Amino acid sequence: MIYLDNNSTTRIDPRVLETMLPFLTDSFANASSTHKFGVMAGRAVNLARQQVAELLNCNPGEIIFTSGATEAINLAIKGVAESYCQKGKHIVTVQTEHKAVLDVCYYLEGRGFEVTYLPVQPDGLLDINTVEEAIRPDTILVCVMTVNNEIGVIQPIKEIAELAHVNGALFMTDATQAVGKMAIDVEAFDIDLLAFSSHKFYGPKGIGGLYIRQHSTRNLRLQAAIHGGGHEKGLRSGTLNVPGIVGLGKAAELSNIQMHADAELIRILRDHLELSLLSIPNTKVNGNKTTRLYNVTNILFKDCDSDALILGLNDIAVSNGSACTAALIEPSHVLSALGLNKEDAFSCLRFSLGRFNNSDEILDTVSAVNLLVQKLRMLA
Ligand SMILES: Cc1ncc(COP(=O)(O)O)c(C=O)c1O
Known part of the structure; x- marks a missing residue:
């Protein structure tokens, strides 16, 4: 082939697989367990969170692990919609987003939200003026992908984030095709929510995450997507996928280096x-x-x-x-x-x-x- x-999707890097293997065999404990083996699994999860945080330049506490980008996008957009609907019910996004974003927006339209789908220029790039014109006083979220999965164009997300914030909206980016492949700095880009997926940068499938800004200026509150045992700050319950998380962490570390x-x-x-x-x-x-x-x-x-x-x-x-x-x-x-x-x-x-x-x-x-x-x- x-x-x-x-x-x-990418082939898993052999160094990632090697790091994961012990957590699929001997070190299989639940990261929530309080016995010694659970604590060790928990430590491995903490290390992975740190490795991802270093890749994105954020605090480890701002990362929520999910099953991948689709789930992270669902958590982000539905979470914002539910938490901020008192302020407004308008979302701005782009026609060339991945279906994971578009389908969530269609779903919300069926529940009383209004979504503006911005056109792109013939070269696939967004004209920043159209973003400014689309934002209204009731806009709660501007959602623009970092890199397009089909044509690879890189949208001006720093400028778009600034526009969103000046106008009182939050900014989210689906960075599934960018994370691990180009430098992403959530601080410098002033991003509120960022979705990513491990299998796009030589990590395992079935694991990804959402960065959620937790700063004094904008301390985001989201409604949970999956309810249960309260894992991942109550936003995404369910026993942690320790081998997957460890693999994601290693993939992030390798990307950071090379x-x-x-x-x-x-x-x-x-x-x-x-x-x-x-x-x-x-x-x-x-x-x-x-x-x-x-x-x-x-x-x-x-x-x-x-x-x-x-x-x-x-x-x-x-x-x-x-x-x-x-x-x-x-x-x-x-x-x-x-x-x-x-x-x-x-x-x-x-x-x-x-x-x-x-x-x-x-x-x-x-x-x-x-x-x-x-x-x-x-x-x-
Ligand atoms: C831009 C973009 N967003 C979201 C996704 C969905 O990612 P996942 O497979 O992790 O759910 C993909 C995968 O093709 C993608 O390319």
């Missing part, structure tokens, strides 16, 4: 791949090419059906959008928001690279795509 679908080195190598591979694929006639990159994360390229191959490309590429794993919506036959809502027509939106592939790719894989991919595109266009 040549794996170029790292925005969908993020910049990874970025340099991956960018070279991505640029090589992109440049080579663009030499195929009638191809184009979707989204802004400069304000973009280094690991992804989304390319339109005119008159080639993306499903046929994925099938034909066989041992090369690529994607034609968000895996979470792959069962739907609608074109990608992100590509549609960029202004692509239905036919073009169904002719795009996302290549997302990671820590474990190498230049041989890029060469093989380029020749395989080249041949396949020629073949499909001949059949068309």
Whole structure:
């Protein structure tokens, strides 16, 4: 397998797996237990919280572990909606958000909330003026993703957070594609809520978290998403997933150490791949090419059906959008928001690279795509 679908999920780093293994075997105690073994498990959880906090530049107490980004996003948006509905019932978000955000917003619309879905520019970036125009006195939350999962564009979240705060709203970001891959500083960016997921940066699946600002200036109160034994400050009850949390912590530590080195190598591979694929006639990159994360390229191959490309590429794993919506036959809502027509939106592939790719894989991919595109266009 040549794996170029790292925005969908990543291979677990062997160092992460090694750190987790004892917690799946001998050290299996419940982190809430008061016996010696439970205390040891609790210490491992505390270390992981510290490792994640170092990655985000926050206090460990501001991290709530969840099953992943989808749950963290649900906790954040529904939690704010329920806690702040006395102040207002208006939320501002963007058309190109992940379905995890959009579907929560649709749910809240059915419960009396009003949501503004901002359009993006043809390059996928948000025009900051549209944010300012959309915020109203009853806006309680502005929610804008840091990095788009399909095209990799990086939104100006620092500026958007400032706008939200000046106008009395909270700012949340779905940073699932950013955390572990680029420097995120919740202090410097003045973020109130940030969702992330371990399996996007070489950690295990089924674990992620939510950063919740706990400062004297903005000390957020959220309604719980899952009620029960009072774990995670009562916001997310349920026995802690100790092996998962330990793995997430290790993945965060590794990203903190090697993020910049990874970025340099991956960018070279991505640029090589992109440049080579663009030499195929009638191809184009979707989204802004400069304000973009280094690991992804989304390319339109005119008159080639993306499903046929994925099938034909066989041992090369690529994607034609968000895996979470792959069962739907609608074109990608992100590509549609960029202004692509239905036919073009169904002719795009996302290549997302990671820590474990190498230049041989890029060469093989380029020749395989080249041949396949020629073949499909001949059949068309
Ligand atoms: C931008 C974005 N948000 C949220 C999610 C959902 O993450 P999880 O799989 O951890 O629930 C994903 C995963 O594809 C994503 O890319």
